[in-house]
Amino acid sequence: xxxxxxxxxxxxxxxxxxxxxxxxxxxxxxxxxxxxxxxxxxxxxxxxxxxxxxxxxxxxxxxxxxxxxxxxxxxxxxxxxxxxxxxxxxxxxxxxxxxxxxxxxxxxxxxxxxxxxxxxxxxxxxxxxxxxxxxxxxxxxxxxxxxxxxxxxxxxxxxxxxxxxxxx
Amino acid sequence: xxxxxxxxxxxxxxxxxxxxxxxxxxxxxxxxxxxxxxxxxxxxxxxxxxxxxxxxxxxxxxxxxxxxxxxxxxxxxxxxxxxxxxxxxxxxxxxxxxxxxxxxxxxxxxxxxxxxxxxxxxxxxxxxxxxxxxxxxxxxxxxxxxxxxxxxxxxxxxxxxxx
Numbered sequence: 001x002x003x004x005x006x007x008x009x010x011x012x013x014x015x016x017x018x019x020x021x022x023x024x025x026x027x028x029x030x031x032x033x034x035x036x037x038x039x040x041x042x043x044x045x046x047x048x049x050x051x052x053x054x055x056x057x058x059x060x061x062x063x064x065x066x067x068x069x070x071x072x073x074x075x076x077x078x079x080x081x082x083x084x085x086x087x088x089x090x091x092x093x094x095x096x097x098x099x100x101x102x103x104x105x106x107x108x109x110x111x112x113x114x115x116x117x118x119x120x121x122x123x124x125x126x127x128x129x130x131x132x133x134x135x136x137x138x139x140x141x142x143x144x145x146x147x148x149x150x151x152x153x154x155x156x157x158x159x160x161x162x163x164x165x166x167x168x
Numbered sequence: 169x170x171x172x173x174x175x176x177x178x179x180x181x182x183x184x185x186x187x188x189x190x191x192x193x194x195x196x197x198x199x200x201x202x203x204x205x206x207x208x209x210x211x212x213x214x215x216x217x218x219x220x221x222x223x224x225x226x227x228x229x230x231x232x233x234x235x236x237x238x239x240x241x242x243x244x245x246x247x248x249x250x251x252x253x254x255x256x257x258x259x260x261x262x263x264x265x266x267x268x269x270x271x272x273x274x275x276x277x278x279x280x281x282x283x284x285x286x287x288x289x290x291x292x293x294x295x296x297x298x299x300x301x302x303x304x305x306x307x308x309x310x311x312x313x314x315x316x317x318x319x320x321x322x323x324x325x326x327x328x329x330x331x
Contacts, residue, residue, distance in 0.1 A: 112245065114221040114305040114312070137250070145248040 040078045056129035058158050066153035074154070077148045082162030085155055096159070098146075105166050121166040131162065186247050192238070205320030208266040212258045221311055221318050225265035227281045229273050233262040236279045244279075282307040303330040 013110045060077070068074045086104075098111040105124040108117035119125045129135055143151040151159075205224035216222045237243075237259040241249040241307065250258075267273050271286045282288055297305050310317040313329050 110219055112306070113219075114309050115220050117218075141249065142245040 019129055032127070034053075054130055055131050056160065056164055057099040059129050059132055059135055060157065060164065062132070063153055063157035063160060067157045069154065071154050074126060077154070077157040079161040079165040082158035082160070086162060094146050096142065096146060098131060104163055105168060121150055121163045123164075123168050129163075178206075205322060207261075209258070211254050211263040212261050215254055215258060219248065220245065220308060223281055223308075223310075224320055225262045226267045226272060227287075228262075228284070229268055229275045230263045230266040231275045231284065232279055233266055237262065280308070298329055301330060 015098055023099055064077055067077065073080045086100075087102060094111060100108040100120045104120040109115070110117060118127075120128060122128045139151055139156050143149065143155075169295070205226065207225055209220050211285055212225075213222055218272060228236070236243075237255060240255070241247055266284075272284075287307075298304060304312040313327050315328065316323070317325055
């Protein structure tokens with residue numbers, strides 16, 4: 001008969017001897033966190049795929065509907081007015097062309113950071129105006145930066161009419 | 169089986185499990201150190217890389233990321249606001265992978281990586297005229313000199329300053 005004991009009194013769990021139990025707890029937390037992250041990523045993937053289905057024409061249609069409802073004497077969207085809006089500084093430093101260039105079929109360049117921006121016109125970049133939430137997010141941000149306010153549905157519809165009128 | 173040999177089996181199982189676990193901990197820490205600038209998250213890549221490259225999270229301390237994420241509507245002179253759900257996910261990712269230690273972990277009050285003492289020390293040999301070169305445009309344009317910046321590669325041997 002032999003006994004095999006390195007340190008511990010009978011009945012004491014070996015783990016109880018490690019002074020830094022925090023390290024163990026933190027690592028468990030990290031494990032749980034990454035597991036939760038994986039689950040979340042999995043559940044987000046599906047709705048994401050469904051959302052990216054709209055076409056530029058559909059987005060234009062819903063902008064037109066909104067513009068008709070909010071503009072007294074609405075006379076339709078205008079590519080020409082859109083182009084003027086796009087290249088005006090509206091009394092501030094930037095215009096839309098500052099980053100998207102006066103020829104939105106070509107790649108643009110961020111006026112402040114210098115980062116290249118893929119072309120904005122759908123004819124040159126099929127990904128543009130296919131995700132309504134993304135379009136709305138960028139109209140909000142960029143109108144704030146250029147005009148200091150959000151754009152009206154008419155203004156957004158005009159800009160889209162202009163961009164859709166550009167062909168390669 | 170008598171009690172003593174049961175005890176023996178129990179002890180050896182518990183001990184090997186604990187050793188494996190400790191070994192795992194060490195390995196995990198080693199990996200965390202060698203991760204360099206390559207921590208990544210899809211939402212962060214989608215939301216924080218459209219106006220500039222996605223800056224590695226370990227270049228700012230957690231409190232700076234927290235302040236930056238709280239002010240995205242007025243982000244260095246632009247509106248970079250995002251929905252609350254993405255903001256929460258990105259904020260957690262940035263803080264979990266934020267700068268640690270004496271250098272990159274200490275909060276000097278700035279939200280700019282390029283204004284941290286760490287950045288300025290690493291770049292003290294870059295002449296003032298270089299930062300103003302239109303091909304650099306801004307010190308925050310890491311890729312102008314570090315071709316591999318987007319991949320998290322800032323190796324000093326691969327730096328090329330545009331002229």
